[in-house]
Amino acid sequence: MPLSFAAADPASLPLYLITPEQLETTLSKLDEAQAQWVRAQGFSAGAGSLCTFPGASGIAGAVAGLGSEKERKRTRFTLGTVRAALPKGVYHLETDVTGEALEEQLLGWLFSGYVFDKYAKKSPSEAELVAPEGVDAARLEAIAAGEALTRDLINTPANDMGPAELEAAARDLADSYSAKISVTTGDALLAQGFPMIHAVGRASPRAPRLIDMRWGDTGPVLTLVGKGVCFDTGGLNLKPGASMGLMKKDMGGAATVLGLAQMIMALGLPLQLRVLIPAVENAVDGSAFRPQDILTSRKGLTVEINNTDAEGRLVLADALALADETPSDLVISMATLTGAARVAVGPDIAPYFATDASDAATVAKAGARVADPVWQLPYWEPYESMIEPGIADLDNAPSGGMAGSITAALFLRRFVTETPRYMHFDIYGWNPSAKPARPKGGVGQGARAILAALPELLGL
Ligand code: BES
Ligand code: ZN
Numbered sequence: 001m002p003l004s005f006a007a008a009d010p011a012s013l014p015l016y017l018i019t020p021e022q023l024e025t026t027l028s029k030l031d032e033a034q035a036q037w038v039r040a041q042g043f044s045a046g047a048g049s050l051c052t053f054p055g056a057s058g059i060a061g062a063v064a065g066l067g068s069e070k071e072r073k074r075t076r077f078t079l080g081t082v083r084a085a086l087p088k089g090v091y092h093l094e095t096d097v098t099g100e101a102l103e104e105q106l107l108g109w110l111f112s113g114y115v116f117d118k119y120a121k122k123s124p125s126e127a128e129l130v131a132p133e134g135v136d137a138a139r140l141e142a143i144a145a146g147e148a149l150t151r152d153l154i155n156t157p158a159n160d161m162g163p164a165e166l167e168a169a170a171r172d173l174a175d176s177y178s179a180k181i182s183v184t185t186g187d188a189l190l191a192q193g194f195p196m197i198h199a200v201g202r203a204s205p206r207a208p209r210l211i212d213m214r215w216g217d218t219g220p221v222l223t224l225v226g227k228g229v230c231f232d233t234g235g236l237n238l239k240p241g242a243s244m245g246l247m248k249k250d251m252g253g254a255a256t257v258l259g260l261a262q263m264i265m266a267l268g269l270p271l272q273l274r275v276l277i278p279a280v281e282n283a284v285d286g287s288a289f290r291p292q293d294i295l296t297s298r299k300g301l302t303v304e305i306n307n308t309d310a311e312g313r314l315v316l317a318d319a320l321a322l323a324d325e326t327p328s329d330l331v332i333s334m335a336t337l338t339g340a341a342r343v344a345v346g347p348d349i350a351p352y353f354a355t356d357a358s359d360a361a362t363v364a365k366a367g368a369r370v371a372d373p374v375w376q377l378p379y380w381e382p383y384e385s386m387i388e389p390g391i392a393d394l395d396n397a398p399s400g401g402m403a404g405s406i407t408a409a410l411f412l413r414r415f416v417t418e419t420p421r422y423m424h425f426d427i428y429g430w431n432p433s434a435k436p437a438r439p440k441g442g443v444g445q446g447a448r449a450i451l452a453a454l455p456e457l458l459g460l
């Protein structure tokens with residue numbers, strides 16, 4: 001089972017996970033012949049390095065490297081690289097790594113069991129690991145399963161992951177955990193008061209919709225809102241080819257909140273969860289919304305469209321306005337919202353915004369603990385004027401292009417006026433090159449930081 005641990009097995013082989021400093025003491029625990037073998041292979045415990053050693057009937061075990069201090073600072077999930085190279089077999093860990101660092105490595109192991117094989121045959125690792133004693137294996141498996149859902153949804157190309165398919169994925173998830181789900185589709189969006197979701201999605205033959213899932217009857221209320229732009233052509237402000245290339249991932253926010261929702265439900269957290277996903281395709285035809293159109297949002301605020309490629313904030317605004325109509329202890333939006341966020345912090349780090357300073361600190365600490373890097377950006381009030389065009393209440397695409405992630409976050413915040421605690425994550429959702437336990441392609445960001453922070457955020 002690539003995404004879970006093996007049952008305890010008396011015949012499991014030792015997998016020593018060590019630093020270079022621990023190499024000699026580790027080798028002294030092996031047979032002399034085995035130790036000589038490992039030395040002869042030139043194994044020096046570099047990050048992710050692996051050397052199996054023989055016994056009477058094949059492989060007797062393996063040594064794997066965590067790397068030097070410098071390497072360890074640069075590498076997350078090193079055990080994922082080790083797993084990818086390990087021969088088939090059942091292993092157990094022998095290591096000094098404990099606590100959160102051990103959990104990170106175990107997640108690395110599980111994450112590296114993920115393969116996206118919908119369109120081409122791939123062979124997942126056949127190496128299995130018995131979870132070390134004292135570790136909450138079921139929790140780690142739930143996290144890995146949620147991450148795999150996120151990756152699958154992002155990796156599936158837009159021809160097979162339109163608004164309807166995203167709805168189907170949300171329905172599957174709801175069914176698995178007896179969650180309630182309702183969906184408002186097509187012209188019903190106008191009747192129900194979601195004009196901006198409709199405007200962004202109406203040019204596609206694949207009808208726009210708002211997905212609303214609820215789970216749990218007691219406890220604090222957490223509302224997650226995810227950008228579900230199944231493909232972002234840019235609309236009439238068409239993206240150039242190179243920028244459009246990755247835009248199947250523009251539902252990365254939706255994929256990430258669904259993955260996080262799965263983790264929360266699988267773990268049975270004592271809270272009331274609501275997930276809102278505006279699912280649309282930002283396409284081009286004669287019915288497309290245009291630059292200089294002025295839309296009236298669900299909240300009543302008018303928005304001048306200065307760029308049809310700044311569509312994410314429009315669909316999120318109507319979903320956030322709905323979220324804001326009923327009390328939540330915390331509202332969190334996640335979206336592949338701006339190119340500016342990627343320019344600022346690159347693909348690894350999720351910038352986030354928080355209306356409550358203590359929530360911001362809680363999430364930062366949690367992210368650092370669970371190797372899910374996040375970094376706070378400010379709701380810089382002086383930039384509010386940048387999103388005010390004069391002719392309407394708001395401008396969806398301020399000219400000048402400065403502070404793009406901040407102005408997008410300020411825009412979204414205008415739609416959350418009744419909920420004191422609101423956070424927004426401007427994620428990338430994509431791993432541009434293979435890294436330990438994170439193949440090139442869709443990847444969750446921020447979900448594990450939030451999950452780890454929830455007990456403190458919501459007093460669970
Ligand atoms: N989906 C994009 C943002 C994006 C682009 C995220 C590339 C990750 C990588 C979003 O809809 C968009 O195009 N935003 C524009 C806004 C601008 C027109 C104000 C952007 O960031 O350039
Ligand atoms: Zn766009």
Ligand code: ZN
Nearest residue numbers: 229232250312
């Ligand atoms: Zn977009």
